[in-house]
Amino acid sequence: MLIQWYPGHMAKARRMLIENLKIIDVVVEIIDARAPLSTRNPDFDDLFVQKKRVIIMNKSDLASPVQTKRWIEYYKKNGIQAIEFVATNSSRKKNAVDLIEKAAEDEVVRLKQKGVSKTVRAMVVGIPNVGKSTFINRIAGATRAQVGDKPGVTKGKQWVKITPYLELMDTPGLLWPKLEIEKYAQHLAFIGSVKDDVMDVERLANYLLGELVLVCKDDVALRYKKIGNIENIEYIISNIESNYDLLEAVARSRGFILSGNEPDTERAARIVLDEFRAGKITKITLDRIEDIGKYDNVEDNNNEK
Ligand SMILES: Nc1nc2c(ncn2[C@@H]2O[C@H](COP(=O)(O)OP(=O)(O)O)[C@@H](O)[C@H]2O)c(=O)[nH]1
Ligand SMILES: [Mg+2]
Missing domain, CATH: 3.40.50.300 (P-loop containing nucleotide triphosphate hydrolases)
Incomplete structure (x- = not known):
């Protein structure tokens, strides 16, 4: 990113x-x-x-x-x-x-x-x-x-x-945050601390959905009903970089459909980001105590290369 x-x-x-x-x-x-x-x-x-x-x-x-x-x-x-x-x-x-x-x-x-x-x-x-x-x-x-x-x-x-x-x-x-750590950069983007116009909003919203579903699936499914119907959701999340199933489910939940029955994932992405940032999906803390040091090591490894 x-x-x-x-x-x-x-x-x-x-x-x-x-x-x-x-x-x-x-x-x-x-x-x-x-x-x-x-x-x-x-x-x-x-x-x-x-x-x-x-x-x-x-x-x-x-x-x-x-x-x-x-x-x-x-x-x-x-x-x-x-x-x-x-x-x-x-x-x-x-x-x-x-x-x-x-x-x-x-x-x-x-x-x-x-x-x-x-x-x-x-x-x-x-x-x-x-x-x-x-x-x-x-x-x-x-x-x-x-x-x-x-x-x-x-x-x-x-x-x-x-x-x-x-x-x-x-x-x-x-002061500026530590953007070299991908996970931190992503969380900053989720909460709106980085301007969206420098990022792919669909990818961003899809990643956000993946993280939210892991922590509070019921809240997400309550807001975007079709997420509750997805089968193999664990598999989808573990392959989040190669599918847009979660975002497509949001688009279909809201009736954001383009010609040819294509889900309007771009519109869905903006809605997900806006609603998350306004606290409408759930109150969630993205960084947890158990994450302390977890991602810093990744950066150290990179430095050694
Ligand atoms: N929900 C919520 N929004 C806040 C809170 N504090 C600030 N904001 C919003 O966050 C945005 C950034 O605030 P700002 O004071 O300009 O941040 P700064 O860049 O650190 O000076 C603004 O839209 C504020 O209204 C808060 O406690 N809760
Ligand atoms: Mg200020």
């Missing part, structure tokens, strides 16, 4: 981020709860090793609640506090503010004992489209950060006062 990011933008965004790191106390990492592995930049651990960090599992309205809880426990075991979040919904703002303040608490207390009132400075970081701008707007309570995908757009440093002792940088730090 060919995906083109913009190396020039990436280098610049990374430089900006490292520059800004010097003046901040807490790094707020935003990830997409549907893909906690795929939407994390592999450099996070190295870049932020000296910083207090928290993880916001955003878009948790679209993810499996059980899986999100498991991920939060996993991060906690690794010494990072994380919360589930829905940046498009106002109800949990306080959880995020508490989380960030708590991360800097030791330092605040230490300085207080010296008679210094410390203002905690936090920066939001993440890969494109995870909801960084929406999060900042939600926390700041105004439309300060522009929502949309415009990598490389930079402004002067601005701080938004969240509480008397907490300030948030209004420009998020931008």
